[in-house]
Amino acid sequence: MKQFSGLGLAVIFFFCFPLIAGAAEKWEWQWDHREQRVVVGKMARFSGNILENGKQPDEPLEIVITAFSKESGAPIFRAKSPVEKGEFQFYFQFYDGSPHLVRLEAFRAESRTPLSTVETEVEVTAVSPPGAVQVKALAFLLLITFAGMMAGVGWVLFRERKAAKRGNSDVLPSAT
Secondary structure, eight states: OHHHHHHHHHHHHHHHHHHHHHTSOOEEEEEEEEOSEEETTSEEEEEEEEEETTBOOSSOEEEEEEEEETTTOOEEEEEEEEESTTEEEEEEEOOSSSOEEEEEEEEETTOSSOSEEEEEEEEEEOOOOOHHHHHHHHHHHHHHHHHHHHHHHHHHHHHHHHHHHHTOTTSSOOOO
């Protein structure tokens, strides 16, 4: 009889397990707007809904959005936002012209394990600055370099005069 009771428990378990597994939560992401191609310096928008078993979630959630550089894998942006009724919307800019991976994770309040995760790839188009900006930047950098060189020449002349006043001509030999 003991053999049949163990077998009976196994049969009950196998018939009840699909019912238990079917009762698990199923999370689904629906995108209203998802940027696939963005331009450096322009706002990118990601918005949509997260649904629990096809309906709006009963409790507030937190959505964490993280952008990763695909070249290095390093996270470049991370933000957390409370979400009511499963509706989310994020705006942010990319500053690098390489492809990125954007990951959204849904969490219950004060939970550390994500309920659901979705990833999307974003192609970021690099833009070169206008010609006037490039000329200004070049002039600024040349001005800084020139100022540094003049400061160095001034320092050398100052040391030579100071050494000449002391009568020590060994410090910096003059070119004669």
